[in-house]
Amino acid sequence: MLRTVSATRYVTPLREGGSLPALVEASDDGLYVTKLRGAGQGPKALVAEVICGELARALGLPVPELALVDLPVELSHAEPDPEIQELLQASAGLNLGLDFLPGALPYTPVGRVQPTPEQAADIVWFDTWTENVDRTPRNPNLVVWHGAPWLIDHGAALYRQHQPDGLGGGGGRFPLSAQHVLLPVAASIADADGRLRPRVDRALLERVVGLVPTDWLGDVPAALYVEDLLARLDGDRPWVAGAEEARTGA
Ligand SMILES: Nc1ncnc2c1ncn2[C@@H]1O[C@H](COP(=O)(O)OP(=O)(O)O)[C@@H](O)[C@H]1O
Ligand SMILES: [Mg+2]
The missing domain is CATH 1.10.1070 (Phosphatidylinositol 3-kinase Catalytic Subunit; Chain A, Domain 5)
Structure with missing residues (x-):
């Protein structure tokens, strides 16, 4: 089982790639780069993240820890940017988090x-x-x-x-x-x-x-x-x- 944490704060979008992953703070005080289920790529991108991330780890390749990030719908209410608010609303529930590697x-x-x-x-x-x-x-x-x-x-x-x-x-x-x-x-x-x-x-x-x-x-x-x-x-x-x-x- 992947660990499940609950998102407590939406910190910022990571705008480098196309999928607008979110940097999220969670109930365990950890920071997670969170791949959102409601993003354009859809849930199948999260399926690939889980399967390939854990296969890579099993083969001894370095991958950040994965966790499921439960996103309460209330988090979207505090978000001023309409694009991000919509994305968070569409992603309420489980999403995929990668342990944030600070300073990477x-x-x-x-x-x-x-x-x-x-x-x-x-x-x-x-x-x-x-x-x-x-x-x-x-x-x-x-x-x-x-x-x-x-x-x-x-x-x-x-x-x-x-x-x-x-x-x-x-x-x-x-x-x-x-x-x-x-x-x-x-x-x-x-x-x-x-x-x-x-x-x-x-x-x-x-x-x-x-x-x-x-x-x-x-x-x-x-x-x-x-x-x-x-x-x-x-x-x-x-x-x-x-x-x-x-x-x-x-
Ligand atoms: N676990 C992590 N720790 C630190 N930075 C990360 C981590 N995962 C992603 N990033 C940063 O966020 C950017 C976008 O993440 P990425 O997983 O590549 O999403 P996208 O689907 O947008 O390409 C990366 O280029 C990297 O700079
Ligand atoms: Mg990328």
């Missing part, structure tokens, strides 16, 4: 803090498996905190969930891994596959998909996420070869 800075490819080549390869492998379209130089969705890179924003992963009958078959290659921000500093993706593939099984997938509040799934059965991510790990996995070819320029 954006990751840049020329910065001093870089992942090790193996860690970069693990992240490329992970984003290729989960089909995350959003870890590019233009939009790295990595922050630097306490001298290390941290993964944020998995809302655009699992993108086939937005297509009718998109999930189930596991998809194929993922050409966008050629544009992954960490590909230039990554070690072998085939070796990353050897490290990470054995760490994923059905029980892990069922556990992380089980963390998603059922309401967010809409008419997509939870089991389809499990089957799709497992199917992607079966057989010859052309997406691994594709990422490795992109890395070596083969």
Whole structure:
């Protein structure tokens, strides 16, 4: 189970990305970057955040703690900006919070803090498996905190969930891994596959998909996420070869 906290104060919108996440103070005095259910991307973006955030964590990648943030409708009443008031109203109830990393800075490819080549390869492998379209130089969705890179924003992963009958078959290659921000500093993706593939099984997938509040799934059965991510790990996995070819320029 993800922890649930109750929002007590809307602090500010984070305007960097498109989804207008909220910085929210909660009942445990913590600050949470909160992905709102009523934002344009819809609840499926929150589904991807939960599944991919917890899968990344299970694979040893650094991700801020996730919690469910219960938003009382009263919080919207105090909000003067009509755009934000509407967003908060549409999001009353459960939303997804990421522990706010104070003082985190954006990751840049020329910065001093870089992942090790193996860690970069693990992240490329992970984003290729989960089909995350959003870890590019233009939009790295990595922050630097306490001298290390941290993964944020998995809302655009699992993108086939937005297509009718998109999930189930596991998809194929993922050409966008050629544009992954960490590909230039990554070690072998085939070796990353050897490290990470054995760490994923059905029980892990069922556990992380089980963390998603059922309401967010809409008419997509939870089991389809499990089957799709497992199917992607079966057989010859052309997406691994594709990422490795992109890395070596083969
Ligand atoms: N856990 C966090 N701690 C600190 N800052 C964060 C955290 N999560 C996101 N941010 C900041 O907020 C910005 C927007 O968050 P992000 O999750 O990328 O949302 P969007 O969907 O808008 O792209 C990020 O670029 C980053 O600067
Ligand atoms: Mg983002």
